[in-house]
Amino acid sequence: MSVLIVIPARYASTRYPGKPLVELTGATGEKKTLIQRSYDAACAVKGVDRVVVATDDDRIKDAAEAFGAEVVMTSPDCANGTERCAEVIETLGGGYDIVVNLQGDAPLTPAWFVEDLVSGLRNDPIAEVATPVLRCDGRALNDLLDDRRAGRVGGTTAVFGADHKALYFSKEVIPFCAQTFEDAAPTPVFHHVGVYAYRPAALKSYPTWEAGPLEGLEGLEQLRFLERERSVLCVEVEARGRQFWELNNPQDVSRIESMMNQMGIA
Template identity: 60%
Template structure:
């Protein structure tokens, strides 16, 4: 299976304009931009034929080329990362059997998350789309609740059936538990990791569908697949002691920097 990673990045984020060029300090105190750290996370995954940044912004493109990334320019009309991956597909060096979308705001994505996603797709030909999910510990669950209490749109949660088939994704904390959890407890909540694997046919179909109503209300691109009856496999991944969090808002920058310091990530 020839697999490629595409990192979609746009400058005009409604919640965090210019987010890909936001600097984050690593454990060594050195600052690198969010897009560079996301590219480095992608490059750390093994078994991928190529990695490319897909953007519509010349500032991001110039910066990405400066640290050595391949860049594919895509239309400004792309409404989300999945549409941008579909637009970037013809710009890859060779046609892939699988495309992994590693979003440009997830520098804490460990390589084994991406590799597990690829391997699950190889083992599950009945699925054309897959995404990783990570069971929350008490600290992560508390961070979700803190964001919602403060009126911030933070990470995304996922619910799925016993076969791993996605049932729903939400910016709300689902399933509802009505309480917090102690350090030794395991909340029944799964954090959706902002990463997807698609077969090219699924990307082509997605681009031909109109934006879904649930997708629009939640602001979650993956709901378009569910609204059009395309099964989406949730692949449970293991933290292995690493904290996972995306940069959704400016308030997430110190959270991610603290996680990088804790993990010794430079």
């Protein structure tokens, strides 16, 4: 099955304008933009046929082409990364069995997260979309809770049924848990990793659906699938000692750089 990775990137982020071009300093002191680090993460995934950056901004296009990325220009009217991926497939003329949306704000995404995601979708004939979830340890859960207490929108959490089909995603920390946990202790909260794998038919249908109230309230694109009662598979992935965080706010830059330093990421 042929696999395409699309990295949607837009300049006009509401919470952090210009985010894709923010520089992150690695463990060796090398500076790379967020979009380049996300592209590097995509290129490390095994079994992928093509990687493209999808943007509507010439500044991002020029920066991406400067480090050797293939760029597909998309409409500024795309409401989110999923719509941008759908436009990319239309522009490229299809030809892929699975399309992966590796969002351009997740440079710490390990290759095996995406590899396990693609494998999960391949092995589930019912699921139309798949997305990774990572069980929070006590430290990650406390980071999520700290963001909410400070009024920041941090990571997204996911809840799913016994069949691993998604029940809901939220920017609140769900499920509610009154218990406290040691830093390394596993918790019942799952951090949603901002990556999606789509079957082409589901991706083609997505832009034709109006956004529902839940998507509007949460600002989470994947809720459009749930509001249309489409099957979204949550694939549990293992951290293997790696820390994971997305760059959502300016405050996340130092947090991600600290994680990169601790993990020895150049």
